[in-house]
Amino acid sequence: MKFIPYESRFKETKNKNIIILFLFCLTYLSIFQLCLRDCLVSNFNSKEDFIHELYHPVTSKNGFINSEGNKIFWFIQITDTQFIWLDQNRIDTFSKFLNETKKIIKPLFIIHTGDIVDANNGIYQNFEEWQNYNKTLSENNINSSIYVDLVGNHDGSEDPNYSYFINYSITGSEYKATQISFNHSFSFGNYAFIGINTAKDSYDNIFEFGFSGFLNTEELDWYENELKRYKDYDNIFVFGHHPPFFLPYYRIISNLSSTGKSFYDLNKENNVNYYFCGHIHSNYIQKIDGLNTIITDNFDDNNGTYRIVVIDNNQLSTSIENIGKWPQGLIINPPSHNFYDSQFNIDLEKIHVLAWDPKGIVSIEWSVYFESGILFKDWTSLQRNHENGLLWEGDFCKDLSYENNYIVKAKIEGNSGQVIREIIFNVPMSINYELIHIILTVFVIGIIAIPIIIILLYPKKILKKKNKLQR
Secondary structure: OOOOOHHHHHHHHHHHHHHHHHHHHHHHHHHHHHHHHHHHHOOOOOOOOOEOOOOOOOOOOOOEEOHHHOOEEEEEEEOOOOOOOOOHHHHHHHHHHHHHHHHHHOOOOEEEOOOOOOHHHHOOOOHHHHHHHHHHHHHOOOOOOOEEEOOOOOOOOOOOOOHHHHHHOHHHHHHOOOOEEEEEEEOOEEEEEEEOOOOOOOOOOHHHHHHEEEEOHHHHHHHHHHHHHOOOOOEEEEEOOOOOEEOOOEEEEEOOOOOOOOHHHHHHHOOOOEEEEOOOOOOEEEEEOOEEEEEOOOOOHHHOEEEEEEEEOOEEEEEEEEOOOOOEEEEEEOOOOOOOOOOOOOOOOEEEEEEEOOOOEEEEEEEEEEOOOOEEEEEEEOEEOOOOOOEEEEEOOOOOOOOOEEEEEEEEEEOOEEEEEEEEEEOOOOOOHHHHHHHHHHHHHHHHHHHHHHHHHOHHHHHHHHHHHHO
């Protein structure tokens, strides 16, 4: 066995250690740079404030606020207008909604989630209903730039080819389709909206017609492709007529797509968080398997019912409003415990309220109560955002206890009257996931680096110990 002098071995080891140290430093700096880049780039988007792609129908430039760091947009959902079209007073109410309400709320878009007409209680299609619907839209200058409508079970009853819907609805006449998707891109994010057809071409019995939605393989294949198209978007909002599941009988019966996935599988796989529908003629919110289902009442209830939906920094808020009743508004930050989405950060230092009144908003105040009803924070004034008069904001409570429920109220004073809106807010634990990512990365690198550093600092001792063991 050839003996290598200690000094030669030490010199060889030292050279190797220098190379290892250089590689280690290079790797560490590269990883740290990537972590830092993620922190900085995650909130940056070089796109213009509003980008509309040719594939998508809605081109409204209303319904969003991005001034002073705000990341807000809103739209309106209506549904089940089936009892309107043979009653002139109700038609006039719908016209008022399309004219007055739309002009005051200025939504990004309006979506109708089906049962446009009654079709004689689903027995056969009535041409007069479709004619009055189409005429009312036309008279109020409503088109695909602001309005989307979907199929309900009454709209396709005894009309398996959906010929009335194709000829007299906005979506049908414009795109010759019963399913549709569109998106909006802002400087603060990209958002997709998908409308599906949950009606059935023909029904086997009354029970099936009244309670069940259906999605066949062809419809699911289209849905799956659209979800893939939008997989990198900040959020996907899905619309249909039927609730996926609502006791005791309401449900969507789903076939499998060509890849073997049901409607429910696709929602889970693609992180679909929100689904909007109607059909049961009631306002209801439920969450099952991570899917928030937001159900809206029939339009003619309370002389005209619609839902305002607002997204503020990727957190959803919603309110039910009635036509002609002002002021209207809702608390949009902090978010209600119904919709808090932990994957997105919220600003616990600010409170935001959106409010509308055709005669003008005078003032908005806010207060906080314990869940028991005991006052925690007395009424405090909000300030109007002067770049957008619809938004009112102020500093929020900084001394709320984590994981406790509080009732947050907003008193909206308009020249048309006063309304108080409230939400239940559960204070989430504040976690900086990006910082945790960096800390864990540095920790792992440190564990790997410790033995390397020991070798570099104490090579003689290690080699002497090794020689003793060999002897």
